[in-house]
Amino acid sequence: MTITEHATFAVEREYKHAPAKVFAAWADPRAKRAWFAEGEGWEIQNFSLDFREGGAETSKFRFLKGEETFGEETWFGNDTVFNEIRPNQRIIFTYSMDRNGVRFSVSLACAEFKPAGAGTRLIFTEHAAFFEGGDGAAMREAGWRELLQKLDEHLAAAG
Amino acid sequence: MTDPSTTHATFVIERHYKAAPARVFAAFADAKQKAKWFGGPAEWSAQHKLDFRVGGKETSVGGPPGGVVHKMSGEYCDIVENERIVMSYEMHLDATRISVSLGTTEIKPNGAGSTLIYTEQGAYLDGYDDAGQREEGTRELFKQLEQFLDQ
Numbered sequence: 001m002t003i004t005e006h007a008t009f010a011v012e013r014e015y016k017h018a019p020a021k022v023f024a025a026w027a028d029p030r031a032k033r034a035w036f037a038e039g040e041g042w043e044i045q046n047f048s049l050d051f052r053e054g055g056a057e058t059s060k061f062r063f064l065k066g067e068e069t070f071g072e073e074t075w076f077g078n079d080t081v082f083n084e085i086r087p088n089q090r091i092i093f094t095y096s097m098d099r100n101g102v103r104f105s106v107s108l109a110c111a112e113f114k115p116a117g118a119g120t121r122l123i124f125t126e127h128a129a130f131f132e133g134g135d136g137a138a139m140r141e142a143g144w145r146e147l148l149q150k151l152d153e154h155l156a157a158a159g
Numbered sequence: 160m161t162d163p164s165t166t167h168a169t170f171v172i173e174r175h176y177k178a179a180p181a182r183v184f185a186a187f188a189d190a191k192q193k194a195k196w197f198g199g200p201a202e203w204s205a206q207h208k209l210d211f212r213v214g215g216k217e218t219s220v221g222g223p224p225g226g227v228v229h230k231m232s233g234e235y236c237d238i239v240e241n242e243r244i245v246m247s248y249e250m251h252l253d254a255t256r257i258s259v260s261l262g263t264t265e266i267k268p269n270g271a272g273s274t275l276i277y278t279e280q281g282a283y284l285d286g287y288d289d290a291g292q293r294e295e296g297t298r299e300l301f302k303q304l305e306q307f308l309d310q
Binding site: 001002004006008010081083084086089090092094096103106107108110112114125127128129131 | 162163165167169213234236237239242243245247249256259260261263265278280281282284
């Protein structure tokens with residue numbers, strides 16, 4: 001019997017950089033890879049980004065603590081399709097996550113970029129369906145908070 | 160360009176059918192069957208295409224004669240036979256995208272029949288549509304599904 005749990009969460013964050021700068025970090029493959037895919041504890045096998053409506057982002061990465069966490073070598077896959085791109089304003093995408101080839105979640109995500117003084121307020125909303133073995137809303141939200149923090153560090157480093 | 164507005168909402172529809180899960184599932188999976196119940200009012204023109212597999216696409220284009228073209232285009236993200244169908248879909252009115260949604264259809268045995276639970280989590284865009292209207296339209300579709308299954 002299948003299990004399906006639905007959840008929605010939103011994360012809001014302010015950045016010192018203007019919307020065009022923050023948006024560019026989602027649109028440019030090198031920048032996106034740097035804050036979204038690269039990270040301690042992960043080995044990236046591939047990352048590709050075709051940033052246009054109907055375009056795909058795919059990545060596959062190995063969780064270095066897979067054996068101790070899941071008892072086996074653990075590969076995660078992310079398949080993203082961009083539904084809507086409004087430059088500097090809004091990105092809507094659908095992404096599915098797999099662990100060792102088994103799909104465990106499908107999400108609809110929306111990133112809104114709003115001017116806030118000289119900077120940007122980013123509102124990230126995710127609607128998710130978690131399946132058998134899925135991580136659940138609390139872990140997913142924590143993961144995105146960490147990613148949006150990494151985006152901040154990436155923007156600071158890029159100047 | 161005006162500032163975009165985004166309304167996020169979720170609704171759930173639950174319905175019981177006399178048909179067993181495999182029969183209800185087939186009404187979604189088989190293109191000929193789905194075309195019979197999935198669409199607008201009878202007087203609308205309609206074109207329906209369905210490639211029912213994970214990564215496969217579905218489009219349904221129709222509308223009143225000479226009026227606004229309603230276009231649904233979706234992609235299947237997860238399919239578990241007789242149990243679960245997850246799709247991401249967009250709605251357009253003419254060239255304007257009015258929503259992007261994640262729709263989950265769960266089918267569970269209920270006696271000799273089925274319980275269908277449909278959950279839609281959506282981003283309704285720029286004031287063109289809202290979850291209330293979408294829920295109403297979706298309820299109509301599931302009523303049409305019942306009429307199809309009863310035939």
